[in-house]
Amino acid sequence: MATAAPSPLTRKLSAFVALSEAELSVLARLHGRRRSFLAGQDMAHQGQSGQAAYILSAGWVCSYKIQPDGTRQIVDFQVPGDFLGLRSVLLRASDHSFEPVMDILAAEVLTSDLLDAFTQTPRLATAILWAASRDEAMVVEHLVGIGRRDAEARMAHFLLELASRLALVGLGSKEGYACPLTQYHLADALGLSAVHVNRVLRQLREAGLVTFRDGQVTIHDYRGLVDLAEFDPAYLDQTGPLLR
Secondary structure, three states: OOOOOOOHHHHHHOOOEOOOHHHHHHHHHHOOOEEEEOOOOOOEOOOOEOOOEEEEEEOOEEEEEEOOOOOEEEEEEEOOOOEEOHHHHHHOEOOOEEEEOOOEEEEEEOHHHHHHHHHHOHHHHHHHHHHHHHHHHHHHHHHHHHHHOOHHHHHHHHHHHHHHHHHHOOOEEOOEEEOOOOHHHHHHHHOOOHHHHHHHHHHHHHOOOEEEEOOEEEEOOHHHHHHHHOOOHHHHOOOOOOEO
16 A cells, blocks of 8 residues: 655654654644635634644645734745644734635644644654744744845745745745745735836846746746845755754
8 A cells, every 4th residue: 555645744844853653643643633724714813812723734825914004914924834823822812814825725733732742752842843943033034034135135035935945845946836926925925015026026037037927936047046135045944953
């Protein structure tokens, strides 16, 4: 009988720790309560209490905050293998909202599930802490991007970060990846207008660096894009210490 393909989260955590059979079994149990969500249907909203966490199995999600004037700031995008709302479980209330960018499949993880998993497999708890710390590092990098990088470098850095994140779970490479984001998503994430996003993408395409068209990012000159963005992937810690 063929062996089931590892989940995106298993692939991601395996970059940090060599998972034992017992740890793989606990991870499989965390994926036991599967739910689907439609695009545009909030999974959690800002201020909501008693919220479960989720492990994203398929699809993309955006996490965002609504400002008093009604504008939206996208904090980050989640891709397969990412946790959603892990911090909210510990804080007992969600400090931002989660909205699927497309129809998604996710595993619902209750607080009790998570605590049981941590008790049974401390190394797995360490690996999940690594993943959460990595997510925090990405948010810090996004703040630097919005505050200090010009629009072209900001876009280039964002596209390179996605390439690295998706490569870790087998969904992308230095050549490119499928991407369901619209120019409005990019605008809300990068602090630009949709018109400015369109102009920047055109400039990057005309420079022979990258094309984003019809849901596909194609990287023509990876090294050139890295140089433009001054992209140093160290903050992503793609390999981790690989505990054994």
